[in-house]
Amino acid sequence: MNEFGTYGMVAEFDNPTDLVEAAHEIKKKGYRRLEAYTPYAIKDLEEIIPGRNLVPPIVLIGGLIGSATAWTMEYYIAAIDYPINVGGRPLYSWPMFIPILFELTVLFAGTFAFVGTLALCGLPRPHFPLFNLPEFSGASSSRFFLCIERRDPLYDSELTAAFFRELNPIGVWEVENV
């Protein structure tokens, strides 16, 4: 035990079926601070471990900012700052502004999607307590992990470990918060 205490209890599985069943059981038992770590996206986990997904509104806001920026810039430059009279045609020739308006909408929406997703994930974060567990490197290749964090009110070193062992894991560890 170090000065930062324990991060949580981790169980390793070798297939997604056992993982999802175990996650169900843990939920039923009343644990709330649960997180799964898998080598690819598993849709079933989204229902068991809910969380807010703010990516779509962020992308929408990005797109709107892009449109507004493009329109303001084009109107200001073409009609006010640097008006060019082409055969008496209107300065505010909005149909000709559409291509750039579209491109900047896409540019801002896409950049917001990238930066927003990383920010919501809390990345970049080079170190994470679970990286202390040597076995955890399998989580990016072929192994499936469940972690009950110590913050969970039901967390108890011995009881939680015993409960985990009933769920058919290939290993159970308590991970320190370093």
Added chain:
Amino acid sequence: MPELIALEERQRHAARGLDPNNPLEVVAPGTTFETVSEQISSIVLTRKVPLFWWCTFGFGLFLFVVFGIAITYLLAKGIGIWGVEIPVAWAFAITNFVWWIGIGHAGTLISAFLLLMNQSWRSSINRFAEAMTIFAVMCAGMFPLFHLGRAWIFYWILPYPNTMTAQPNFRSPLVWDVFAVSTYFTISVLFWYIGMIPDLGTLRDRAEGGFKKGFYGVLSFGWRGSSHHWKLHKTACLLLAGIATPLVLSVHTVVSFDFTIAILPGWHSTIFPPYFVAGAIYSGFAMVLVLGIPLRSVYGLHNLITVRHLNNCGKLMLVTGLFLAYTYLIEPFTAWYSGNGFEMYTIHNRAVGPHSWSYWLVILLNVVIPQALWFYKVRTRVIPLFTVSMVVLVGMWVERFMIIVTALDRDFLPSSWSNFVATFWDNAMFWGSIGMFIVLFMLFVRFLPMIPMSEVRELLPFSRPGGGTEK
């Protein structure tokens, strides 16, 4: 139902006497989570770099040096070293630009449009196809940049407060092009990178040695594959795909506006946007096959890039090639139907004028030869498919050359007519850009995961809970 279709396909495949070891599945049987991870990450981390890589990289590097020399000489002397003059002021530079940017389009189509259409077969080829897009757009960008003449003040085309109190004209398609291409490049890089983050995490975890681990650790941003992160990641990828699909169509549409908004006969035509987009996707799929077929055999990726992928890319080439054939047919028709003497003369000039070789070469390379793709045996065998793809790449370059040169060299006034003759430096710039592409692509193959491991894992039959186990 999907099982039944797969069975039927396999029987058909066997009945045609094709290699049963070359399956029609998206991923060959026997692939597991561990084998995929090992197969792809070992290319980067542990396996000896194949001789093929060194030879191709060396060849690319040689051409890249030629590119550097051509650019240095160009900056010293000015674009007079090229064969361009009035009225043929575009010639090679814009031909190369349109050709390269068109090639990029298939990568975005595979990664974005096919993702939205839920075409799971795209997964294993989307990473290198998208890398191809990025490098092709980089090569494309070189040409308008140096065609400016004074490339060091390129930023004058951007809107920014300046002491000249001058601003770009937003009614000009050339300015739209700046925005379209730079947005396309940025979005392609972001989409490519966000998809690669989980795989960089795999490389970090499998790397031995502090430097490699640190390198991929930094690139992966500390990805840990938590279920919450996966959900956000999936949503972001889908949304990026959703905005990249109209973007890719807009980019080549804007490129075609560079031509159509001019009043020149042979350019001033409403068919240009779909004509250009179809041609772009056509040449792009050809490039995907030209890159994919050698990669597949050199790195032994037959289980991930299967006959099914070759077959599907072949079909898509055939379809887009037919779109293109249709526009080739419509062009002379509209010229004739318009009753406009200048329009009709442009078509006449293309068919029998000084550059008529380019017109007939385009018909042969883009329309006649690719009809071989109707045959299953051409689409599923690597050598004929590779040959047809090379033919299409050459054909599409000649097509852009034909569009630009045969329209410009015979415009309204016979007194301003001229003939375009390419110089050594025109060719050096073109081949040099191919060198730049090869160098970038080979570095990608060497240092980054060229097959998206996390997406391939999702395709495996036991990846769904309740789908059985690996054994």
